[in-house]
Amino acid sequence: xxxxxxxxxxxxxxxxxxxxxxxxxxxxxxxxxxxxxxxxxxxxxxxxxxxxxxxxxxxxxxxxxxxxxxxxxxxxxxxxxxxxxxxxxxxxxxxxxxxxxxxxxxxxxxxxxxxxxxxxxxxxxxxxxxxxxxxxxxxxxxxxxxxxxxxxxxxxxxxxxxxxxxxxxxxxxxxxxxxxxxxxxxxxxxxxxxxxxxxxxxxxxxxxxxxxxxxxxxxxxxxxxxxxxxxxxxxxxxxxxxxxxxxxxxxxxxxxxxxxxxxxxx
Numbered sequence: 001x002x003x004x005x006x007x008x009x010x011x012x013x014x015x016x017x018x019x020x021x022x023x024x025x026x027x028x029x030x031x032x033x034x035x036x037x038x039x040x041x042x043x044x045x046x047x048x049x050x051x052x053x054x055x056x057x058x059x060x061x062x063x064x065x066x067x068x069x070x071x072x073x074x075x076x077x078x079x080x081x082x083x084x085x086x087x088x089x090x091x092x093x094x095x096x097x098x099x100x101x102x103x104x105x106x107x108x109x110x111x112x113x114x115x116x117x118x119x120x121x122x123x124x125x126x127x128x129x130x131x132x133x134x135x136x137x138x139x140x141x142x143x144x145x146x147x148x149x150x151x152x153x154x155x156x157x158x159x160x161x162x163x164x165x166x167x168x169x170x171x172x173x174x175x176x177x178x179x180x181x182x183x184x185x186x187x188x189x190x191x192x193x194x195x196x197x198x199x200x201x202x203x204x205x206x207x208x209x210x211x212x213x214x215x216x217x218x219x220x221x222x223x224x225x226x227x228x229x230x231x232x233x234x235x236x237x238x239x240x241x242x243x244x245x246x247x248x249x250x251x252x253x254x255x256x257x258x259x260x261x262x263x264x265x266x
Contacts, residue, residue, distance in 0.1 A: 013116055013123045018082045020112065022074055030112045032066045033238035034196045037106040037120065040092060041200070043099040045158065047092035054088035054104050064090055064107050086121065111239045119240070131239055134246035138261070139234050141249060145262030146184045151227050153266050157181065157192040160227065164192075179208050180222070188260075189219035194227055199241040206248035213255045221258030232263045 020030050036044050050061045054072035061068060072088070073081040088104030103121065110118040114131055117124045148171075149164045161181035165173025170185040182190035193201040205222055213219075224245075226232060237245070249259040 014082045033109045035109045037102040046094040051091045134242040137246040141261045143260045161192045187220040190223045202244045202248045206251045223260045225262045
């Protein structure tokens with residue numbers, strides 16, 4: 001994956017995206033996903049509401065979601081929608097305290113034509129063949145998982161992991177979440193996340209594995225437990241997440257650690 005260079009400058013790709021924000025025709029769709037900007041990740045877990053401003057109007061939201069951001073963009077004139085997202089702002093609040101924020105477009109990722117990816121406001125070029133190979137590689141990773149306790153919609157991943165460790169004697173809740181959230185009696189290391197958080201969690205797990213799983217002390221497998229109300233088949237994962245997951249599975253496999261993805265529904 002590389003940054004785009006002329007003859008497709010940012011202005012042209014922004015214009016293409018602008019024209020397709022409201023397009024539902026076959027072959028014209030853009031895949032969107034929410035991504036917490038790097039500068040906001042440390043404070044994001046404390047945030048309980050968000051002030052979103054795209055265009056001239058701002059509003060309070062319980063979460064940052066694709067639908068609302070695109071709805072606000074669609075209220076802008078055609079040709080000015082991506083610009084409104086670039087100049088818009090999302091601020092995080094913990095109670096009445098502002099704990100940080102970023103431009104609205106930094107909270108979104110988009111993939112257009114399975115070739116152009118918008119990440120942190122910058123365009124990059126994707127390899128369609130690599131995306132196809134990644135999807136084939138991750139399909140076998142989806143399984144039933146280690147039999148986790150029930151999850152209630154709205155319960156954040158860290159709260160769920162802490163409660164799961166209290167509810168089940170065969171689950172050990174790990175502090176901090178840097179090296180997983182739960183350890184099972186079978187030696188599975190479980191990362192608990194959401195669909196929006198899966199990409200960063202997968203990348204962090206692969207990074208931790210390179211430095212910590214080089215000796216004999218290693219889990220039998222790493223399980224990514226995705227808390228979701230709706231089913232998430234592999235092809236519904238955001239394209240960039242598919243690439244990260246395929247890369248992580250290869251890295252962990254080289255270290256002798258298996259990988260499984262579990263969509264944990266209520």
